[in-house]
Amino acid sequence: MSKDYKGMWNDLGLNIDAHDGLLAVLTDAYKGIYLSQKGRPKGMDYFDFVISEVHGLRIEELINAKEGHRKIIGTFCIFVPEELILAVDGVCIGLCSGAEVGSDQSETHIPRNTCALIKSFMGFKLSGLCPYVESADLIVGETTCDGKKKAYETFAALTGKVYVMEVPNKKSDHDMELWQAEVRKFANKLQEITSKKIELEKLKEAVKIVNNKRLALQRLSRLRGNDPAPISGLDALLVNQISFFDDPVRFTAKVNELCDELDQRVRDNTGVVVAGTPRVMIAGSPMAIPNWKLHAIIEGANAVVVAEEACVGERNYRTLLDDNFTSVEEGIDKIAQRYLTIDCACFTPNNERLDNIIAMARALKADGIIHYALLFCTIYMMESYKVQNVTKANDIPFLRIETDYSMEDMGQLKTRIEAFLEMIGR
Amino acid sequence: MKRGGIDIGSRFIKYVVITDDKDISFSKAETGHDPLSVCEQLIGDNKADKLVATGYGRHLLEVRDNVQTITEIKAVARGAKEIFPRCRTVIDIGGQDTKVIGMERDGRVRAFECNDRCAAGTGRFLEIMAKALGYDINSLGANCNGDDVSAISINSMCAVFAESEVISLINRGIKRETISRSLHSSIVYRVTALARRVEVSEDIVFAGGCARNQCLVNMFQDHFQRDILVHDHPDMLAALGAALH
C-alpha cells in the first residue's frame, strides 16, 4: 500500500490489529496465487494495483465521495440496479466476501449450516474488518435465497442501514408487476436519501456507463473462447470480482485496454497456456473476492478456466439494458425488465439457465463443466442435478463440487478435479 | 525396461515394478510420519527406469526429476483393467477414502464418485469399529455371521458417533457378530449409493485394502447379483496402474 491508512481505518471503527492480520494473509495469498502465474498480460497491472489498495486508496475515494455529498450504496446481489444508484450520483459497492473471517463470531448470530458467503459478510461485520460495510450509507438486501433473506434481519439490527428489495420467485406477469413496483420504490428510496431527483438525462448516462461495463466484460469473456486462452481463469475471475467495487468508468477503460492486449495475443496465436490445454467452465454459486480456491486448484493442475456461469461472471453482464426510453418512468420499467432476465437459481422454474449453460459451453469451447455450489447453498445444489442431466444429454463431461472457503478439503478436491481433468484431457 | 508405480496412500505406500514380460513385483510399507523416506526406501530396493506416482501423497515425489503423477482414480482403473480385462466398474475402499469408478469399454474413466470429506465408511472406519468390538482388523470380516441385522442398525457413518452406537449395542447385550454384520451392511449401503450414481456395468472389481474383507465382498455380491472380482493383492492395483501409465 502506498501510504499509511491507519487513521482512516480508525475513523471507520475497524479493529486495527485484526485488520493488519487480515491484510497480511491476503497479501501472501495474492502473491502465492496471482503474482506467481506465468505469462500474465501487462494489462493486469492495474488490477493488481486495485487489489493492493483494496482497503486503502479505494476506501479513501469513497470517503472523498461522501465528502462531496455522494452516497455509498452497498449491495449483495446482482438484482440491485446499479443504474439507479448512479443516476443519483451514488457509488455502488458489492459487499459479498469470499474469505473465512470471524466465523466464530458469526456463529453466535446465525447457524453453522449457513453458506460461507453469508457467514463471511456477517463475520466481517462482527469482527470490524470491512471498511466497505462501515463506509456504506445504505446496504441493500433482497429476498433471494432463504439464508440471505433471514440474515439481513440480523444484519439490519447490527448495522442499522439495511433496505430490502423484494425479488419475486417466478417470472409471470404479476411477478413483473411486483418487481416493477419494487424497483420504483428503490428509486424513491435513493432519491429520498440523496435529496436528488432522477432526471432523464442522468438516467440515460447511468445506463450507458453500466452497459459499457457489461460490454467490456462480454468482450473479455469472448476472448477467453480462443485456444490457446489469452488470459488465465484466475485473472479473468479477478477482473470480474473487481467489477463490483471499482469506479465503473475507470474500470471499463482498463478492461478494454486489457482486451486490446488480449486481441493482440490472439492475433499472434499466443496464450497463457499451450493450445489444447483442457478447458473448464465453472457454473454455480458466486465466487466473491478473495475466493480463488477452485480456479487455483484447476489451473494448478495445468488446465485453464474459460468461463464462470455465475453472478461473479456471466450472469452479471449477459444482458444489456435497452436504453431506448423517453421518460424516467419508462426507463425504470426497462430496468425492471432487464433485471428479471437474470437466471438465478432462486427462481422457479429456471430452465433458461440450462440453455444458457449449454450455449456458453459451446461458445467458449469448454471440454467439461464443473458445477460449483457453496455448501448449504441449497438452490444451486438442487439445480446441479438438472445441470448434470442436460450436460449428459449434450455429451459434456460434468463434475459436481460442494465446498466452502476453508482449506480442509483441499486434498480431496485436488484429487477429484485432477481425475476429472484426466478424463477430459485431449 | 522396468516401469515403476508408487501409490502413496494415507495408511500404506504401495510399490509395483513391472518388466517388459509383465513380471510384476509388489512391495508395501506403512506410510508413517516420513512418507518421503519410506518411498525412497521402497524405490531404492527395486530400481525402475521410469516412475509414476499416484495416491493421496503423489505430489510428494514431484521434487524428484521425471516423476509423473496421475490420480489414484485413473491409476486404479488402469490397474483393474490390466488384471481383469472385462472390468467396467471399480469399487475402491482404501484407508481414508472410498470411490466408485465407471469405465468405457476401452478402459477410459467415464465417471467417478468419492465419499465426502471425512473418513465415513472407509478402512479407517472399519479399523476403529474392529477395535470397539475387540476384533483384529484382519478378522473382522470373518466375524459377521450374526443374526439377521434388520433388528438393529448403525445409523451413523461418522466413526466417532458410530463407535458410541456400537458401545451402546454391546451394552444392550447384542452379539458382537450381529453388530459387526450391521456395520458392514451400513458401509455397503453407502458404497452402493455412490455406485448408483456412476451406473454399474459389466464386471465389478473390488480394489483397496478393504477388499480383503470377505463379508463386504459377499454383501456386494448379493447386492449386485454378480461376481465381485478381487485380486490377491487388492491394494496393489493403483500402483500397478501407475506403473503402466
Ligand code: SF4
Ligand atoms: S446467486 Fe442469485 S441471489 Fe446470489 S447474487 Fe446471484 S442473483 Fe443474487
Ligand code: SF4
Ligand atoms: S451462495 Fe447460495 S446460499 Fe449463499 S447467499 Fe448465494 S444463493 Fe444464498
